[in-house]
Amino acid sequence: MTAPELILTPSEMKQADRETVESGISGIELMRRAGHAVADHAEKLVSPGARIVVAAGPGQNGSDGFIAAALLVGRGYQVRLGLLGSSDRLTGDAAEAAKDWTGEIGRAEDLPFHETDLVIDALFGTGLARDLEGAVRLTVERMNASGRPILAVDLPSGIDGDTGEVRGVAVKATRTVTFATRKPCHLLMPGRAYSGPVEVADIGIGRKILEAKGGTLFANNPALWNHVLPRPGLSSHKYERGHTLVASGGATRTGAARLAARAALRIGSGLVTVASPPEALGVNAAHLTAVMLRGCDGPEGLNTILQDPRFNALVLGPALGIHAGTRAMVAVAVHARRSLVLDADALTSFEGLATELHGAFRHAPTVLTPHDGEFNRLFKGHPDLLDPASKLERARRAAVYTGAVLLLKGPDTVIAAPDGRTAINENGTPYLATAGSGDTLCGLIAGLMAQGVPAFEAACAGVWIHAQAGASFGPGLIAEDLAELVPGVLRELLK
Numbered sequence: 146m147t148a149p150e151l152i153l154t155p156s157e158m159k160q161a162d163r164e165t166v167e168s169g170i171s172g173i174e175l176m177r178r179a180g181h182a183v184a185d186h187a188e189k190l191v192s193p194g195a196r197i198v199v200a201a202g203p204g205q206n207g208s209d210g211f212i213a214a215a216l217l218v219g220r221g222y223q224v225r226l227g228l229l230g231s232s233d234r235l236t237g238d239a240a241e242a243a244k245d246w247t248g249e250i251g252r253a254e255d256l257p258f259h260e261t262d263l264v265i266d267a268l269f270g271t272g273l274a275r276d277l278e279g280a281v282r283l284t285v286e287r288m289n290a291s292g293r294p295i296l297a298v299d300l301p302s303g304i305d306g307d308t309g310e311v312r313g314v315a316v317k318a319t320r321t322v323t324f325a326t327r328k329p330c331h332l333l334m335p336g337r338a339y340s341g342p343v344e345v346a347d348i349g350i351g352r353k354i355l356e357a358k359g360g361t362l363f364a365n366n367p368a369l370w371n372h373v374l375p376r377p378g379l380s381s382h383k384y385e386r387g388h389t390l391v392a393s394g395g396a397t398r399t400g401a402a403r404l405a406a407r408a409a410l411r412i413g414s415g416l417v418t419v420a421s422p423p424e425a426l427g428v429n430a431a432h433l434t435a436v437m438l439r440g441c442d443g444p445e446g447l448n449t450i451l452q453d454p455r456f457n458a459l460v461l462g463p464a465l466g467i468h469a470g471t472r473a474m475v476a477v478a479v480h481a482r483r484s485l486v487l488d489a490d491a492l493t494s495f496e497g498l499a500t501e502l503h504g505a506f507r508h509a510p511t512v513l514t515p516h517d518g519e520f521n522r523l524f525k526g527h528p529d530l531l532d533p534a535s536k537l538e539r540a541r542r543a544a545v546y547t548g549a550v551l552l553l554k555g556p557d558t559v560i561a562a563p564d565g566r567t568a569i570n571e572n573g574t575p576y577l578a579t580a581g582s583g584d585t586l587c588g589l590i591a592g593l594m595a596q597g598v599p600a601f602e603a604a605c606a607g608v609w610i611h612a613q614a615g616a617s618f619g620p621g622l623i624a625e626d627l628a629e630l631v632p633g634v635l636r637e638l639l640k
């Protein structure tokens with residue numbers, strides 16, 4: 146079985162680095178391995194003897210650049226190196242690494258970015274401490290304007306390693322070579338776009354150390370959850386595959402629930418029922434076949450249906466209406482302790498009332514699926530949840546606050562569990578930004594929970610499968626297509 150891909154934050158990586166040094170590999174040796182990896186990757190991007198310029202910063206990111214530059218000269222390339230600031234300021238391992246380079250040390254701002262075959266960006270990595278200004282800013286702007294291929298060392302300079310945000314200005318890299326694990330900025334937007342394809346070089350920091358220092362943040366891919374995907378046995382019957390209930394909106398707002406219901410059925414929920422207000426029964430009945438239908442008059446109606454313990458997963462929110470009645474339905478669902486997915490109107494109905502959800506979901510598997518707008522509305526008046534610059538941090542804090550798995554949607558959907566486990570998704574496509582796409586996602590997650598998949602894994606798998614389905618279709622995608630694409634994705638996963 147492939148191990149899940151660990152993502153370490155810059156500070157976790159610093160600790161892993163320290164521990165590795167304590168275990169006997171020196172800091173300079175780690176740097177040399179990093180420099181080697183940079184040189185090897187640079188070679189793949191140019192022809193023999195090509196011109197390469199290396200822009201080196203004052204810290205260890207720059208040291209990786211010095212070491213790579215020296216190696217590339219040895220391999221026959223025409224290398225020019227420019228340093229940010231004075232070489233007298235280099236200390237410790239950085240000064241040691243700079244000794245490898247015996248050529249001229251120019252100024253980074255004077256490098257001929259326009260007249261080279263490759264730029265190596267070794268200005269700043271995980272030690273970026275503030276916005277880029279003055280000469281550094283101009284250097285990065287000139288580098289970007291050159292139109293030449295840029296290989297970023299560890300991460301594109303100017304990108305914040307934790308958040309993926311641009312600190313003033315940032316290098317737009319063609320590729321990035323990073324060390325030991327990817328960092329959050331390689332998966333979070335806009336850092337992901339600035340990084341280009343990212344290669345991870347093994348510099349000898351062991352998995353055990355990485356797990357001990359990190360171990361809670363993952364790239365969302367099948368290695369994280371494929372082992373818990375439902376695989377029906379020969380003698381399975383439909384009641385063992387769960388029964389998902391999806392609440393419908395009123396007569397003119399029924400489509401969202403049907404999208405979610407169909408997705409739940411496609412992902413394998415044995416039975417799926419739409420719970421419809423009496424006035425919408427006709428329109429729902431006209432459009433449902435394998436999905437079943439029941440009348441449900443508000444919170445009391447829902448309470449009656451949930452007396453039947455076989456309804457084991459529930460979707461509330463899509464087109465349900467923003468009002469106290471929706472809040473009351475959420476209260477019924479929470480009280481019934483069923484697996485629960487809350488989206489859209491079920492979240493927005495609590496605008497400014499998030500304190501009512503404090504710890505509310507601790508007792509049953511629950512997934513909240515806001516996009517940024519819904520998240521901001523829901524947690525209005527909670528700066529501790531809204532203010533962190535990092536999307537990871539916002540999602541993590543909201544998960545702890547509510548006791549639910551918090552899935553913060555977008556091109557870089559973050560899935561955070563109250564126990565700290567967090568995943569970042571990256572296999573989506575902008576074609577998923579289409580009406581009803583989020584409703585389908587709710588159905589996938591609830592359908593997995595109905596089959597017994599734990600909330601965090603169900604949310605991660607739902608997001609990945611949803612994105613994979615969308616990406617496999619591409620242009621012209623509409624929400625109705627998504628559920629129909631799920632079987633193809635499942636076939637690959639369950640091979």
Ligand SMILES: NC(=O)C1=CN([C@@H]2O[C@H](COP(=O)(O)OP(=O)(O)OC[C@H]3O[C@@H](n4cnc5c(N)ncnc54)[C@H](OP(=O)(O)O)[C@@H]3O)[C@@H](O)[C@H]2O)[C@@H](O)CC1
Nearest residue numbers: 162176179203204205206269270271272273274275276299
């Ligand atoms: N295990 C690993 O992962 C390994 C990692 N390795 C490498 O180490 C790198 C991390 O090195 P690092 O800690 O020295 O930080 P780095 O990114 O070079 O920057 C710090 C320097 O930049 C400066 N500075 C900061 N912001 C600035 C600004 N806006 N504008 C101007 N200056 C600014 C700051 O100056 P100061 O704030 O002190 O004034 C300081 O001098 C990592 O990315 C990887 O490449 C490998 O070598 C080995 C194994």
Ligand SMILES: Nc1ncnc2c1ncn2[C@@H]1O[C@H](COP(=O)(O)OP(=O)(O)O)[C@@H](O)[C@H]1O
Nearest residue numbers: 554555556573574575577578580581582583584
């Ligand atoms: N640029 C993008 N790249 C990848 N996925 C995206 C992008 N924009 C939106 N998505 C995904 O599309 C879905 C949209 O959901 P949502 O905003 O709730 O739509 P709706 O309310 O119309 O159903 C989410 O799963 C989101 O992560």
Ligand SMILES: [K+]
Nearest residue numbers: 269298300302
């Ligand atoms: K860099």
